[in-house]
Amino acid sequence: MTAAPLDLTDPAVVADPYPAFAEARAQAPVQWHEGLGLWLAFTHAEANAVLRDRRLGRLWTDKEPGDRFASFNLIHRNAILEMEPPHHTRLRRLITSAFARGHVERLRPWVEELAGRLADELVERSGGSQPVDLLTGMAEQLPVAVIAELLGVPEADRPLLRPWSNAIVKMYEYERTRQREDDAERAADEFVAYLRKLAADRRRNPGEDLVSHLVTVRDSDGDKLTEDELVTTCILLLNAGHEATVNVTGNGMLALLRHPDQLARLRADRDLLPGALEELMRFDPPLQLFERTATADVEIGGVTVTEGQKIAALLGSANHDPAVFADPETLDVARADNPHISFGAGIHFCIGAPLARVELQATFGALLDRASLLELGGEPVRHPEFVIRGLDTLPIVLTP
Structure with missing residues (x-):
């Protein structure tokens, strides 16, 4: 068992993990990471196998016995993402049935209208000279509003959602303070209580929202x-x-701004947008690592993952594997052959992928429509964590 040649807490790796991934892929497709106590799959074939092999499952184990993480444990113990067949099969079938009532297409015009309004506000505030933050001005607002609209959360309650979510997802990182753990449990507890109340209201007064249909x-x-x-x-x-x-x-807008030739190419041919978004997800994915636990001995990439051991697919590394992607370090908005695994693979493939694509097409389309020129307006600030890869701020200048 050799130690993987990267430290996931190293600020240099957090800032740009892809050179370290390339170094690791050149050594072996699967390597043991002593610090994390699990195997890491670096190549596309092995990461894809980790996501698809049914002997490698999502097996939830409660965080600590007792009540310290009671609500956090509850929302993971019952999550489709943390279970395997037959329970996963039953739950996914029910959720898919509710989604099948046309929710994504119902929301498309509303999403496009919202994206246009937010883009107009950014362009007006920037005026071709003043930097504005894309994250707070648009990227954070739109998807929260869309999910809230999908679920039927009243307008007055929507500001509660993102702080709850932000606190909960900090628990997925490997380096956590006790304060972050306490914040995550408090957010989970408040979120659970709120949704119980919302579900009870939808039982009494059903509407056309997803919560009503899930009820x-x-x-x-x-x-x-x-x-x-x-x-x-x-x-x-x-x-x-x-x-x-x-x-x-x-991540995607930063990549385009740092590759102005690709931004110009996309602006000149808007038919490229759907494929360009897939390329942006490949080039710098929002989730870098996804764990599985072996329910039996499994051979992956020439090593044996023994029953009970964990192995993680490194999605960003897999998406930059030169065995699958030509010139993987090159951003190519016209890339045709793009089997990225940013949405996962197998039975846990992201159930919300169609909605995410609608949101992203609306967001990037609105920015391209409203701004004749898009430029970086300052140095972006990146999250200091590895697993969930994103930015805290992205200053941009938009010219009408």
Whole structure:
């Protein structure tokens, strides 16, 4: 078991992990990381196998016994992302049935209108000279508003959602303070209580929102979601959905601004936009690491992951594997062959991917429509964590 040649807490690796990934891929496709106590899969083939092999599962273990993480544990114990068949199969079928009522397409015009309004505000504030922050001015606002609209959260309550989500997702990092853990549990507790109240209201007064449909959905056997499953599903949609979209927007726009030839190419041919967004997700994905636990001995990349051991797919490393992607360190908005795994793979493929694509197309499309010129307006500030990769600020200048 050789130690992987990277420290995930090293500020240089957090700032730009891709050179370290390339060095690691050149040594071996799968390597043991002594500090984390798990295997890391660096190549596309091995990371993809980690995500698809049914002997490698998402097996939730509560954080500490007792009540310290009671709500945090509850929302993960009942989450589709943290379970395997047959429970996963049942829950995903019910959630997919509720989504199948046309929610994504119902929201598309509303999302495009909102994106246009936010882009107009940014252009007006910038005026071609004043830097404005894309994150707070648009990237953070749009996906939270979309998820809130999808779930039917009243306008007055929507400012509560992102702080709850931000606190909860800090628990996914490997270096955490006790204060962050306490903040995550407090946020989880408040979020659970809020959604129980919202679900109870939708039972009494159903609407056309997703919560109303999740309350009433049943499968062919008459099975339905438990209240804990419903609450957990709503929290997962917000946490996974909006965090990823915010970070793709920030990472992706920064990549375009640092590759002005590609931004100009996209502006000249707007038909490239859907494929360009896939390339931005490949080039600098919002989630870098995803764990699995072996339920039996599994051979991956020439090593044996023994039952009970963990192995993680490094999504950003896989997306830069030269065995799969030609010139992987080159941003190419017209890249045709792009089997990136930023949305995952296998049975845990992101259930919100269609909604994320609608949001991203609306966001980037609105910015390209409203601004004749987009430029970097200062040095961006990146999150100091590795697993969830994103920016805190991205100053840009938009010319009408």
